[in-house]
């Protein structure tokens with residue numbers, strides 16, 4: 174059930190770096206649209222990588238949307254994140270084709286490399302590991318996507334290489350582990 | 351002399367396989383004007399297993415090169431493009447000679463995919479050059495009425511390709527009969543089945559065919575606004591749709607009084623999904639476009655009466671729409687000439703899993719599963735034993751090898767307990783555990799259930815717990831009966847298709863692979879050697895060379911052994927991770 178995605182967590186104080194005024198143009202654009210809730214949330218997430226608490230409050234104040242409706246929608250769809258994410262989001266496909274071709278091994282290898290579990294972000298804020306259902310490249314299973322780049326026909330070894338290379342590139346900001 | 355044409359396949363799968371780099375390299379050569387050739391882009395031709403694909407068309411004919419990397423590209427540039435000598439061993443498709451891959455195209459009939467891999471999807475001219483927008487123009491020229499169009503679609507026998515298989519003409523007729531000041535037409539591009547990518551390929555490869563199909567639909571039901579609900583995981587499809595819509599607007603193919611028909615106003619918008627399988631269900635999809643949570647609601651009223659914003663609405667799948675222009679152009683009879691008694695035309699399948707030639711195939715309804723798997727698909731990877739195909743995704747079921755002669759049409763597939771679904775066909779071999787597959791799908795539907803109906807919400811959870819127990823070796827004798835009982839209760843008491851079909855993967859695997867369930871429950875064994883807690887790892891002393899590698903990788907230090915002495919696994923400490931098995935170079939680890 175989708176409700177199980179809601180977990181009670183401590184409210185983390187948001188850093189002052191979230192500049193909510195960035196939202197003004199999108200609010201202006203969608204304010205009077207019918208069915209504007211999802212586009213507003215999508216564009217907000219595009220700005221910050223997640224939907225900050227302050228953004229919900231701002232939307233409530235400046236549009237016709239209510240907090241409860243927005244929270245209902247934001248927690249229903251898998252796309253919306255209520256917590257900050259890493260610089261790189263690693264989406265490992267667990268669709269049928271990838272599952273049959275051992276996608277679990279890929280996730281396990283990344284978990285080991287990064288020292289985080291599925292859905293978590295590394296302490297240095299570089300990587301977030303996620304599972305998704307089907308990236309549409311099933312004949313190249315198992316598949317993962319990092320940013321806009323898709324990697325196919327993965328093996329445990331090639332997965333580790335991809336991750337290590339990325340980390341190498343981000344040198345200077347070493348990962349936990 | 352006519353210039354050589356070089357075309358690179360830049361669909362999502364091609365890009366994932368590295369086609370972007372190949373294109374960049376070709377572009378550099380092209381722009382440097384060292385070699386004279388025309389460089390073009392296209393999308394997926396369906397041969398995903400040979401991506402990246404590069405087609406070279408010279409005056410002798412067309413040659414499709416597979417698995418092109420930088421080294422191969424150098425050779426192709428040098429030998430074929432400079433010296434006009436095709437490199438036979440790299441060619442996967444040509445009319446000039448047989449290739450090892452020729453069988454992949456034998457028996458395929460491309461209607462929905464007619465342009466995919468042949469045109470540049472970002473060029474409206476190339477679409478028009480292949481009879482694009484001819485169908486909608488012929489409607490004006492021949493002064494056809496909406497009723498005429500509906501009759502053509504009815505006569506063609508086209509049934510919805512989104513899974514339900516409802517006759518499209520009939521759906522249009524209902525929507526046409528309901529009069530209102532505003533009506534909507536929606537294209538369902540949510541493609542939720544995890545393991546299917548037909549719709550993605552059509553949208554990426556031939557977006558205008560979907561737009562034209564929708565425009566014809568809008569004319570038939572008298573709608574003035576169209577929506578394409580596309581999942582956000584398909585950024586390339588969305589990008590190309592946006593380009594196509596812009597082009598169509600510039601040509602006046604979308605807008606006011608289009609195609610010279612007074613009062614025919616029609617425009618199309620894209621709505622990006624936000625990641626919820628249930629939003630593929632039509633009433634949930636409508637709720638989602640309206641900006642709400644994607645929760646299905648009771649039908650009737652059907653969308654044809656009260657859909658988007660409570661106005662009459664018609665929803666069809668991407669592939670359904672892609673067929674429409676072809677049918678209008680060639681006539682209902684031409685379409686109905688393909689297919690079986692009650693399922694007309696062709697169907698696109700995404701062939702994946704343990705199959706040699708994984709990719710996209712379009713075949714006439716009525717061919718057998720064996721034909722698809724062994725002829726087009728080239729058989730099972732590593733020539734292992736074929737066990738089953740999974741059709742219909744989370745709503746479907748597994749069809750076992752002994753029913754491989756089943757023909758693909760709606761009724762024959764339904765008779766096996768599976769469903770035709772949208773066209774995902776996942777091939778499984780002897781190493782796939784059927785209980786694990788059932789568990790996989792149930793885990794999916796449990797997560798994706800919107801939570802409205804108790805049986806769907808709680809029942810899938812309970813079924814999953816039982817399946818988890820079975821795969822961990824803690825199954826009870828009564829579990830199979832309990833699973834079946836729960837399955838029928840969920841089917842009977844759920845509001846929408848998600849719950850009504852969620853138990854199908856479990857029911858069909860019990861029906862055809864009961865022995866596997868029993869092996870897990872009674873013998874505590876997994877015949878496919880997949881469920882880790884049920885495996886026993888031992889070392890075969892005769893094969894062990896005492897290299898110590900397994901001892902080193904064992905995370906729980908469960909392996910004893912000295913140099914020059916066969917090693918030994920202490921079962922009590924073994925956590926069954928399989929690390930020793932994958933590390934051993936001498937096949938000295940036995941798994942049972």
Ligand SMILES: Cc1cc2nc3c(=O)[nH]c(=O)nc-3n(C[C@H](O)[C@H](O)[C@H](O)COP(=O)(O)O)c2cc1C
Pocket residue numbers: 509510511512513514515516518538539540541542543627628629630631632665666667668670772846847848
């Ligand atoms: C849970 C669920 C998910 C569905 N997902 C899709 C989907 O991803 N794509 C699709 O075209 N139809 C999907 N359908 C079927 C649609 O509800 C609808 O029948 C279809 O879009 C109608 O188009 P057609 O008549 O052209 O097939 C789904 C149905 C259910 C119950």
Ligand code: FES
Pocket residue numbers: 266267268269270271272306307308309310311312314315316544545546
């Ligand atoms: S199942 Fe992994 S890409 Fe489709």
